[in-house]
Amino acid sequence: xxxxxxxxxxxxxxFALGVLLGLPARASDEVQLIVNESVSMPASFSAGVLRxxxxxxxxxxxxxxxxxxxxxxxxxxxxxxxxxxxLKTFPYVLRKQWDQLTFTGTGVAPEEVATTYQLYQKVRSTxxxxxxxxxxxxxxxxxxxVGAASLPTDQTxxx
Amino acid sequence: MTIRSPRQSIIAHAIVLLTSCVLPLQGHxxxxxDYTLHGFVSQAFMYSKGNNYFGESTEGGGSWDxxxxxxxxxxxxxxxxxxxxxxxxxxxxxxxxxxxxVDYLYADARFFQSTQSAAGARVGRxxxxxxxxxxxxxxxxxxxxxxxxxxYYEGYGIRELFFSVxxxxxxxxxxxxxxxxxxxxxxxxxxxxxSTTLNNISGGGSQSFLSGGDTELRxxxxxxxxxxxxxGSWRLALSLFDGMLTFNSNAILAQxxxxxxxxxxxxxxxxxxxxxxxxxxSTDFLFSAPAFGATSxxxxxxxxxxxxxxFRQNSELTWYGRIDHQIGDxxxxxxxxxxxxxxxxxxxxxxxxxxxxxLHGVRGTxxxxxxxxxxxxxxxxxxxxxxxxxxxF
Numbered sequence: 001x002x003x004x005x006x007x008x009x010x011x012x013x014x015f016a017l018g019v020l021l022g023l024p025a026r027a028s029d030e031v032q033l034i035v036n037e038s039v040s041m042p043a044s045f046s047a048g049v050l051r052x053x054x055x056x057x058x059x060x061x062x063x064x065x066x067x068x069x070x071x072x073x074x075x076x077x078x079x080x081x082x083x084x085x086x087l088k089t090f091p092y093v094l095r096k097q098w099d100q101l102t103f104t105g106t107g108v109a110p111e112e113v114a115t116t117y118q119l120y121q122k123v124r125s126t127x128x129x130x131x132x133x134x135x136x137x138x139x140x141x142x143x144x145x146v147g148a149a150s151l152p153t154d155q156t157x158x159x
Numbered sequence: 160m161t162i163r164s165p166r167q168s169i170i171a172h173a174i175v176l177l178t179s180c181v182l183p184l185q186g187h188x189x190x191x192x193d194y195t196l197h198g199f200v201s202q203a204f205m206y207s208k209g210n211n212y213f214g215e216s217t218e219g220g221g222s223w224d225x226x227x228x229x230x231x232x233x234x235x236x237x238x239x240x241x242x243x244x245x246x247x248x249x250x251x252x253x254x255x256x257x258x259x260x261v262d263y264l265y266a267d268a269r270f271f272q273s274t275q276s277a278a279g280a281r282v283g284r285x286x287x288x289x290x291x292x293x294x295x296x297x298x299x300x301x302x303x304x305x306x307x308x309x310x311y312y313e314g315y316g317i318r319e320l321f322f323s324v325x326x327x328x329x330x331x332x333x334x335x336x337x338x339x340x341x342x343x344x345x346x347x348x349x350x351x352x353x354s355t356t357l358n359n360i361s362g363g364g365s366q367s368f369l370s371g372g373d374t375e376l377r378x379x380x381x382x383x384x385x386x387x388x389x390x391g392s393w394r395l396a397l398s399l400f401d402g403m404l405t406f407n408s409n410a411i412l413a414q415x416x417x418x419x420x421x422x423x424x425x426x427x428x429x430x431x432x433x434x435x436x437x438x439x440x441s442t443d444f445l446f447s448a449p450a451f452g453a454t455s456x457x458x459x460x461x462x463x464x465x466x467x468x469x470f471r472q473n474s475e476l477t478w479y480g481r482i483d484h485q486i487g488d489x490x491x492x493x494x495x496x497x498x499x500x501x502x503x504x505x506x507x508x509x510x511x512x513x514x515x516x517x518l519h520g521v522r523g524t525x526x527x528x529x530x531x532x533x534x535x536x537x538x539x540x541x542x543x544x545x546x547x548x549x550x551x552f
Contacts, residue, residue: 042274047336049274051390055339057332060238060272067238074510075474089390092471093427095510096301097391102197103295104286105233105243105263106330109195112510
């Protein structure tokens with residue numbers, strides 16, 4: 001008999017919801033979503049919700065925790081892949097949206113970090129954080145949950 | 160040459176200095192859990208033939224009399240309540256004097272938030288979101304070019320009237336997998352028009368006519384409905400601005416009711432972007448001088464449209480071309496039309512730095528700032544070369 005921990009149960013539930021509600025199980029061979037373990041995931045984590053988060057429109061998770069988005073520089077190949085595969089947009093379109101938020105004071109642009117490892121560390125250590133990482137071959141999950149319990153250099157991620 | 164008071168000059172330079180002090184803060188906006196800070200500074204050089212633009216640009220050495228600087232931020236008390244503000248200084252020939260003003264300052268309360276929609280209200284000084292660029296029209300990094308198309312009414316001096324209001328804004332968005340729709344509704348309070356704005360509207364020569372009375376912009380209303388389709392691949396927007404300008408003295412009552420409607424379409428591809436914006440400006444006026452038993456009414460309609468194509472050669476370098484046409488009065492199209500052709504390039508070597516250069520061929524007098532060409536006949540044709548460098552954090 002397989003005993004599931006609370007975190008694993010959450011992963012399974014998120015995976016099932018993701019598949020059922022439109023988020024492709026594997027939007028990209030290269031990139032995978034990562035979220036901090038504190039995040040109370042929305043009941044329907046669809047592509048629309050993901051866009052709402054990364055475009056800076058959704059500012060709090062359903063339990064009220066502030067959304068904290070971390071991204072790589074615009075020129076980073078993984079960022080390009082994420083924009084095209086998950087958000088169905090181009091990095092420059094996203095940048096314009098963030099500039100609009102910043103310079104009108106109507107929202108908060110994501111925090112930019114230089115490397116995939118820094119991005120992982122930020123998401124792992126920040127409550128309410130979401131970002132993305134390299135996908136390991138064979139890893140089919142749409143979302144990976146990271147947090148204090150995960151290893152400092154997680155074995156299921158590439159940097 | 161712009162003349163400004165020593166106090167204005169000190170404050171303007173303080174903003175530039177303050178901006179410089181935080182230059183070492185690398186990155187985009189400076190992020191913390193509870194607040195963000197941002198700033199920008201940009202300086203242009205203009206050289207023209209035919210007419211002056213933003214200073215004495217036809218003189219031998221050109222004009223450096225165009226800069227913009229600002230510093231702002233947002234403090235978040237909670238995800239549902241925040242305070243945002245920006246201080247801003249702009250020098251643009253005789254049209255703007257470099258004085259520091261509060262660009263926007265408002266409290267934002269979001270009273271509804273779900274995973275796919277939200278609604279809230281902003282109260283304070285708010286930017287009018289007209290068209291694709293009005294809300295950030297004075298920031299080099301968010302403009303489609305150094306000099307805006309006529310759609311944004313730079314040359315008319317109307318810019319100050321419809322660019323921000325003291326009032327309240329209701330906003331909302333809702334989205335699903337293929338679209339995101341935003342609605343902003345802004346209601347401003349009646350506000351007195353300052354002498355600089357009047358000077359720009361009247362072209363700098365009619366101050367005496369408008370002095371000795373009160374000039375107000377009454378209850379300006381603006382609304383914008385915009386939809387992004389397929390992740391912003393297509394962007395559509397419908398904008399509306401309505402305001403009544405009144406002048407009231409013992410002898411004269413004048414009212415100008417202005418309604419501006421804008422339609423925006425943008426298509427974004429990996430390397431190419433196409434932007435088309437069209438506006439219809441309807442003006443109805445009433446002029447009354449009871450002492451002389453004189454009353455006059457009338458109105459006019461003007462149109463403006465532009466098409467811009469952007470080509471991204473790579474992530475740092477973008478080339479753009481634009482054709483921009485305006486008809487000041489539809490009943491006299493041949494006498495009131497103007498066309499501006501623009502070719503330019505934009506280079507962003509890092510996210511913090513931006514350099515651009517562009518050439519404008521101008522036919523017609525509407526795009527020419529009258530305040531920069533006092534006491535002279537405005538030439539029918541002019542050519543303008545502009546360069547701008549900017550830094551942001």
